[in-house]
Amino acid sequence: MMRTVPDKPALEGIEAKWMERWESEGTYRFDRSRSREEIFAIDTPPPTVSGSLHMGSVFGYVQTDAIARYQRMKGMEVFYPMGWDDNGLPTERRVQNYYGVRCDPTLHYDPGFTPPEEAPEPPMSVSRRNFIELCHGLTAEDEKVFENLWRTLGLSVDWAQSYATIDEHCQRTSQKAFLGNLERGEAYSQEAPVLWDVDFKSAVAQAELEDRERPGSYHRIAFHRSDGEPVYIETTRPELICACVALVAHPDDVRYQPLLGSTVTSPLFGVDLPVMAHELADPEKGSGIAMICTWGDTTDVTWWREFDLPTRAVLQQSGRLQEDTPEWIDSETGRVAYEQIAGLYPGQAQRKMAEMLAESGDLDGEPRPITHPVKFFEKGDRPLEIISSRQWYIRNGGRDEDLRQALLARGVELDWIPDFMGVRYKHWVEGLNGDWLISRQRFFGVSVPVWYPIDAGGELDFEHPILPDQAELPVDPTTDAPPGYEESRRGIPGGFAGDPDVMDTWATSSLTPQIAGHWDDDTDLFARVFPMDLRPQGPEIIRTWLFSTLLRSHYEHGVLPWAHASINGWILDADRKKMSKSRGNVVTPIPLIEEHGAEAIRYWACNGRPGTDTAVDFGVMKIGRRLALKILNAARFVLRFADDVDPAAITEPLDRSMLASLSEVVAESTAAFEKYDYTRAIETVEKSFWTWTDDYLELVKARAYDGGAAGASAHAALQLALGTYLRLFAPFLPFVTEEVWSWWQEGSVHRAPWPSVAELETHAGDPAVFAVTSEVLTAVRRAKSDARASMAAEVASVAVVAGSESLALIRQAEADLKAAARAAEMSYSEGEFSIESVLAEA
């Protein structure tokens, strides 16, 4: 092959060049003819495309790519698809803000609709179908931005395998899996209290909650015993007194023991309430006795369940108190009081209640401001309320000890990288307190694929849902008629009603192995890639994505979805603060790539260990760029000599010694990669490479220029080493290694075989020759540096004092050493190691 080494090698332009070449040559195309044992399958996280690009996106994906590239060179066929998570609330929210629209499912589809140039204020209402079309359009744009980023970074994904969680294939997979869960009794619907976001008007799941510290006020309020004596409770939610069903105190609390089993009446409303005893009532909190409402918090739900208390729900899905006076408030004064707060939001109602209670004398003192944790939907802006509603659930072990134990066992079976991440999974599963709520009262998602019969009285029969035919999937029950019904029977007695809900994003993305592997329509492919090898992901979604994927696989296939889970760390800014939009310290990757180059960004990412928080560090990126440049320049030197080299010509002890060291590096790097320890791998290779360029290249330079048999040995050794280093660096620095490889080798370095000890060992000698020779060279350099002389300064003599074994090693490389040190004479004597260099007169 013609060798084409540029005169002035540069990094500029090579990224774009190889990005295109890899695509056109199908370098990373997956070959599905290979058997399962020959395939390495990766369950890539589908990024939320409506989210912003940030360094966290870059970090984990590059690390995974390094592993993928290693596996590919090792000879595995790598199944490395990319998905986009476009389904769900984040997209809806982005579309609402971007176009200034809101979805109103009661409107009819407008085929000619185009959104206004400027987002209108207030937002305009559009039909469900128009809204969904806007979602599809915007996510398609967002996906292009992400794909461009991934390509720029050099991710070796097979773009032919891409999927999007809202596409038809994903919807079909998601609905099929749901119907399987339903058939086996793993999914069910139930009318129950749920955590409700009043802005999104949707239920949310336990995994999507977060606590936020919020200001509140303790109101000390009198309830009344039958003898007229007050019983004071302290509450932050006086507006829920109208929904109170009981009071509760600790059974051992002597203050309230006399009250247990008696009845008190609520202030203003005059409702009779029993006083109960429960261990969860904390004598230290407030006055030690609390009111139970339906429902102010999750403890209320617990008490309500355990005591089988009546349901007195007043909060509506809108977040307002209901307009009509509840029937349990049956006194005239009670009704008058309720009318004051009817239809208000909780905050307004609370202020009104405080006024009314002060007036009636039931408020003791002023409300006392406090700060307390309040449950929020992680993407929400207002506190969650608890309301009663019918929702779909998948059993997850939260209410079934056997299942919980089985899922904990799966967590133990999984290989966690790093190990301690398994603990997070364990604690999450142990802490589950309810089944997984998967239905959402939203629009841009996969429909819950069921309909309900409507009886003659107009009531929906939720116990006997009508299911679709498999062949019809995916279905949208809000527009499609169920099997055996005409569309005209929708919503009428004796007809049917479609379930209006969609499934949560996680209900679909928990099936990424099944989606990517085409479980529903390509059993041959699925058998070749499933169970997968690796799930790389962030730590914050262990409780969601990892857990739910494991659960679905456990149900559907009875196995772990993958053998290994690699959890990356957090990205921190220079001040070691976690990056977040609210802090305003997010660093976006595109400008960084433009400034430092993709290789530099990759180098930074590959130096972040799994599970270890990593700071964005421009210094590290700079080093990566320097390394890439060094590879170019070193290669230019190596390849300036003979075109045809013969490895059999490698006879010089120094050359054979260098190759022996390199062989150790190959072994160490391979062992590290086998343990998914890519940082160890790059570290080992990099350290060795710098020694190679700084010492070995300097030592053999003169001999290489001189030629002859000794020169031929150097030429061959240099090329053998270069070819090895390029392959060792290829997983990390794919562009520069490919560029140099193309100067003198056929094919892609990324499809070249991973270096082996076997290919080097026949040319390897004693690694100590190179090591000790380097030491002597360093000592001579130090002498020159101390003398403030140029490294090119002539040295009259170098006196080496060392042990006899070391002396013997050094003598083997004497000629190289003299040339590199510019030394006229070398002398040797036995003793404590020391080097004495006498510089020649200037």
Place this chain on the structure above:
RNA sequence: GGGCGUUUAGCUCAGUUGGCUAGAGCACUGCCCUUACAAGGCAGGGGUCGGCGGUUCGAGUCCGUCAACGCCCACCA
């Protein structure tokens, strides 16, 4: 309140089953245009390994404890 992780040079980090004077890069200092590389090279200074206590012939490495920071979880009266 519970759990996990981190704490090593000014900065970012290595330090693999406990073993010679604790390492790298950046930054800093000095020298050097040496025909692969000046967006470079060579050399150098710099740390009582968060505190305390313990095990051991020997501890950055193991155990206990405390502290700071980060993250996760927790029943919000």
